[in-house]
Amino acid sequence: MFLIIVEKSNEVIYxxxxxxxxxxxxxxxxxxxxxxxxxxxxxxxxxESIVMQQFGDVIEQVxxxxxxxxxxxxxxxxxxxxxxLDYTIGARVETAIKRAI
Amino acid sequence: MIKTVxxxxxxxxxxxxxxxxxxxxxxxxxxxxxxxxxxLTSVIPRDQKVLASLDQALDKLNIIDGMTIxxxxxxxxxxxxxNMVLEALAKRGIKNLTVAAxxxxxxxxxxxxxxxxxxxTGIVANYMSGPVPEAISRGELKKPALMQTHGGRPRAIESGxxxxxxxxxxxxxxxTYGNINGVEGKSACGALGYAVSDAEYADKTVVITDNLVPxxxxxIEISQVFIDYVVQVESIGDPRGIVSGTTKITKDPVxxxxxxxxxxxxxxxxxxxxxxxxxxxxxxxxxxxxxxxKDIMKRxxxxxxxxxxxxxxxxxxxxxEGLFRALFDVQCFDLEAIKSYRNNxxxxxxSASMYGNPHTKGAVVNNLDIMILGATEIDIxxxxxxxxxSDGVIMxxxxxxxDTAAGAKLSIVVTNLMKARLPIIKDKxxxxxxxxxxxxxxVTERGIAVNPRRVDxxxxxxxxxxxxxxIEELKLKAxxxxxxxxxxxxxxxxxxVVEYRDGSVIDVVRMVD
Numbered sequence: 001m002f003l004i005i006v007e008k009s010n011e012v013i014y015x016x017x018x019x020x021x022x023x024x025x026x027x028x029x030x031x032x033x034x035x036x037x038x039x040x041x042x043x044x045x046x047x048e049s050i051v052m053q054q055f056g057d058v059i060e061q062v063x064x065x066x067x068x069x070x071x072x073x074x075x076x077x078x079x080x081x082x083x084x085l086d087y088t089i090g091a092r093v094e095t096a097i098k099r100a101i
Numbered sequence: 102m103i104k105t106v107x108x109x110x111x112x113x114x115x116x117x118x119x120x121x122x123x124x125x126x127x128x129x130x131x132x133x134x135x136x137x138x139x140x141l142t143s144v145i146p147r148d149q150k151v152l153a154s155l156d157q158a159l160d161k162l163n164i165i166d167g168m169t170i171x172x173x174x175x176x177x178x179x180x181x182x183x184n185m186v187l188e189a190l191a192k193r194g195i196k197n198l199t200v201a202a203x204x205x206x207x208x209x210x211x212x213x214x215x216x217x218x219x220x221x222t223g224i225v226a227n228y229m230s231g232p233v234p235e236a237i238s239r240g241e242l243k244k245p246a247l248m249q250t251h252g253g254r255p256r257a258i259e260s261g262x263x264x265x266x267x268x269x270x271x272x273x274x275x276x277t278y279g280n281i282n283g284v285e286g287k288s289a290c291g292a293l294g295y296a297v298s299d300a301e302y303a304d305k306t307v308v309i310t311d312n313l314v315p316x317x318x319x320x321i322e323i324s325q326v327f328i329d330y331v332v333q334v335e336s337i338g339d340p341r342g343i344v345s346g347t348t349k350i351t352k353d354p355v356x357x358x359x360x361x362x363x364x365x366x367x368x369x370x371x372x373x374x375x376x377x378x379x380x381x382x383x384x385x386x387x388x389x390x391x392x393x394x395k396d397i398m399k400r401x402x403x404x405x406x407x408x409x410x411x412x413x414x415x416x417x418x419x420x421x422e423g424l425f426r427a428l429f430d431v432q433c434f435d436l437e438a439i440k441s442y443r444n445n446x447x448x449x450x451x452s453a454s455m456y457g458n459p460h461t462k463g464a465v466v467n468n469l470d471i472m473i474l475g476a477t478e479i480d481i482x483x484x485x486x487x488x489x490x491s492d493g494v495i496m497x498x499x500x501x502x503x504d505t506a507a508g509a510k511l512s513i514v515v516t517n518l519m520k521a522r523l524p525i526i527k528d529k530x531x532x533x534x535x536x537x538x539x540x541x542x543x544v545t546e547r548g549i550a551v552n553p554r555r556v557d558x559x560x561x562x563x564x565x566x567x568x569x570x571x572i573e574e575l576k577l578k579a580x581x582x583x584x585x586x587x588x589x590x591x592x593x594x595x596x597x598v599v600e601y602r603d604g605s606v607i608d609v610v611r612m613v614d
Contacts, residue, residue, distance in 0.1 A: 028521050051522050053492055054586030083521025085582060 014073035021099035024092040031084035033096040038076045049081035066093040117244030118598045124607040127507045134460040137261030151331045167197045168266040173296035174204035179342025182271040191220045199223030203295040207231030234495035240612040246597040252457020252504035253602035255298035268303035271337045275310035276318035279328025284443040286312030288338045291433025293322045297452035300327040311337045351385030355546045363544045364393030372470045380410040381473040383434045386515045390473045417441040431456045457504030466508030476514045478530040483537030486530035493589045493613040499534050506539035518545035524579035533608040550575045590614045
């Protein structure tokens, strides 16, 4: 597992999430995403994956890209990956965030 | 460094293993072999073989530091005997033992502690899963583990390459003079094929049973002439871990699709005809291939000669329906198989040596037409890994994989093209278990690749509708979906030596970070 913190920048208008929400499952080829608001204003990611050695960097990029694309700040993301493909990861993150707004 | 014929670089000498004979190909031209002579203690009239306890047996056996003791794996993940014996030996302060167990399972977790305390410093096995291989992969075992095959193990024992000081043979039923079988008793496991060479070639052989019966115990699977002592214990194993109640065919639609395509490949090969022979593992997809094959055989009125291997209820059903004339059974996977093995004379016992030993006058695998195999990874040279996971940690081993692949006329690997995001086809497999020359076809849900050596088969399959691709195309297809995995990091330390069935070294496993 590892933890990443992305500091917020001041140039974009950010949206905040207001509650805790989840999307996904712990089935093989899926990912369970839990999002919760934090006060730091940063994006914090805790990632666990069964393919961490082979795909950890890619999974991290996909999650952070999706969060930024949606313009979210002040979010803590806990991700438990069971070998999900990139589009699954993106969809689960998007759903979790929409449920949390 | 020296190189195998497959291009793997190996040290010429490995500390704790010895001189390395690099793998030179599946079949060797050097055909004269020697079996070793056995030093035995003869039993004279009125000697008693039954001892009061395991401790009394250990007193008599005179086990000292550095010896090799052996076990079979017929009780699988229900086995109590390996743990029981090692606990007793650890209490006696014995060190530096080598444990030669035909397979190791999660139930053998206490072995990790014995490894740490150097009670056990060597391990020889054909297959390993659970905490023990994980500890070995972390570099905790003092010597490199030796990974063999189901046919390679009896070869090593019979040639003297693997000398066993004491064989501990778990027996579901034993009589007072050491005749044993696996078909009766509360811990019944069926055929005892993997224990035969141990009994025949160890200096001393001890039977451990939880069902001691009056002489003679019939049927006799392993005979009194090989047994020194008999010990009765409360329980040799947990039936829930020994056999599964029934073996079911997968309902996973992807696996069923792969099975259907594999059956079509077999049909196109022209091998489905009277007298055909077949083997498959007990895994979901493999069994589904058997089901597809059964339909074809019935439809075409084909009667096969035999099915072989670890036997499941499904193969028993095929025997009883008259689709095969016989079964060759080295180990029973479920209760149906045990029952059939006990009652049906067409359900024939085979020892591991008869099953797969390359240095005999012909193993059963040599008579196989069709073999269905699994794979953790396969590379573009068709080499297969079933020894390590893609993370480099030991999680299996050949078992009969390379034996059957070498013997069969048609060896088919059935596998998903990707498993949990990991593409199965790679440029190079993490560990080579079975050489590509033994693998003819790979069947995945997204396409079929045929080994370019099999020009005949490619021609036959071109006439079908089956999705033929090159293995490179198949690899790219997967990587387009999953991405290209980053290579894993390993250190230089060798934690296991992978022996091919003939005793040459086909690969080594290195410690993971």
